Amino acid sequence: MxxxxxxxxxxxxxxxxxxxxxxxxxxxxxxxxxxxxxxxxxxxxxxxxxxxxxxxxxxxxxxxxxxxxxxxxxxxxxxxxxxxRLDRYEEGLLKLEAAGALYPCYCSRADILSAASAPHGLPSEGPAYAGTCRHLTAAERAAKALHKTPSLRFALPEGREVRFEDGIAGSQYFAAGSGGDFVVRRADGLHSYQLSVVMDDADMKITDVLRGYDLLDSTPRQILLYEALGFQAPEFLHVxxxxxxxxxxxxxxxxxxxxxxxxxxxxxxxxxxxxxxxxxxxxxxxxxxxxxxxxxxxxxxxxxxxxxxxxxxxx
CATH class of the missing domain: 3.40.50.620 (HUPs)
Structure with missing residues (x-):
């Protein structure tokens, strides 16, 4: 159906x-x-x-x-x-964490802007995250945690490009690392759109996601989350x-x-x-x-x- x-x-x-x-x-x-x-x-x-x-x-x-x-x-x-549905989003985070797909990020908005060295972000998301916190040691994370509550970022798989056929927009290609590692839970505890929409559509057995073209560049991130969570991605159509x-x-x-x-x-x-x-x-x-x-x-x-x-x- x-x-x-x-x-x-x-x-x-x-x-x-x-x-x-x-x-x-x-x-x-x-x-x-x-x-x-x-x-x-x-x-x-x-x-x-x-x-x-x-x-x-x-x-x-x-x-x-x-x-x-x-x-x-x-x-x-x-x-x-x-x-x-907040409990379901927390379950998704635990699954991603168990898979080693998340890491804490202590960067402020100003930190992210100052570290951006090239316009490789996604139009709707701002500059690409430079990965500043991705390789912190346990000691470095502990020290930063004394001063700031972290957000949680999804670590993009190394070298993983994303291609898909959009039912309206046609063939789409996103180079590996497009947009950089992205937030799935903010420092204030708010779950991200990317995570919540993937959990919702997977739970509700959605087969066709038809939405506005402004969300097209969110799709590669969602496809990667579907894969990391072990879900089948739906068909996408962007008007x-x-x-x-x-x-x-x-x-x-x-x-x-x-x-x-x-x-x-x-x-x-x-x-x-x-x-x-x-x-x-x-x-x-x-x-x-x-x-x-x-x-x-x-x-x-x-x-x-x-x-x-x-x-x-x-x-």
Whole structure:
């Protein structure tokens, strides 16, 4: 059984870009007679709010999307909210530690920036970590631990390049060491996105991860974590983003992009779904259509391979 998911972060109102990704992920699974799972990625407790999580559920249902398992209806692999899954992330860390794949890092952000000697980082992650703490002796670690609580980093396998075929973006190649060793648990105890999403998708038997292109360069790190944890990696599909007229990723600064704003001013869900489908290459004009009506004609090859520049629709 094919299983896909949509996993919003409840740090604000759901907007057009989020809704487009959700719609495409939902159509992908429904067109394959697969199962669609909703997961709430609220692990960053400083930014996440319950009110935004509740609003996301309302927005998605208003758009005509449903799910087979989720935080509000449960399912075989509950819980579906990251803040309720912290024990699983700790189990993952213990497994990685037993495999010798982790080490404590005492570097500050300033230390990392000053040690960066070349732009070999990943665009979404900043400069590559130079490996400063990877080869500290036990005595050196003990001395540093007297003054600072460490984060935990995943040690990239030496010489391991990553290649994979993305279902939308095509063939991908990441050289060995791309981005450097990365944090899986912060010094304040917060588990990283990379670790939590791998544990979640593995536990929930996700076979297809369809998400925004901004997460493409997280994929090699996640593939390495899947391998280190003994899990089978899913298929990955990364959708090019919606950009505003300024060429930058569609965001709050462009104004009027919240799904709730369209609903509150009387826009019908069919009109908004039709617009989302049109800018995604699924229909040839922005006409009113329900999400269900798009299932039978859904074709991944219709999805644009480059970012789509749009104006905020006046619907």
């Amino acid at each position: 094919r299983r896909g998911r949509f996993a919003p972060t409840p740090s604000g109102k759901m907007h057009l870009g989020n809704a487009r990704t959700a719609l495409i992920a939902w159509l992908h699974m429904r067109s394959l007679n697969g199962e669609f799972i909703l997961r709430m990625e609220d692990i960053d407790t400083e930014r996440s709010r319950q009110k935004w999580a509740e609003l996301a559920l309302l927005d998605l249902r208003w758009l005509g999307l449903d799910w087979d398992e989720g935080p509000d209806i449960g399912g075989r692999y509950a819980p579906y909210t990251q803040s309720e 090019p983003l919606l950009n505003g007229p300024d060429g930058k990723r569609l965001a709050k600064r462009h104004g009027g992009i919240a799904i709730s704003a369209f609903r509150e001013r009387g826009t019908t869900p069919e009109r908004l779904v039709g617009w989302l489908a049109h800018v995604s290459g699924l229909i040839d004009r922005p006409e009113a259509v329900s999400a269900t009506e798009l299932i039978h004609s859904f074709d991944l090859s219709s999805i644009p391979r480059e970012p789509v520049v749009v104006d905020v629709p006046d619907l």
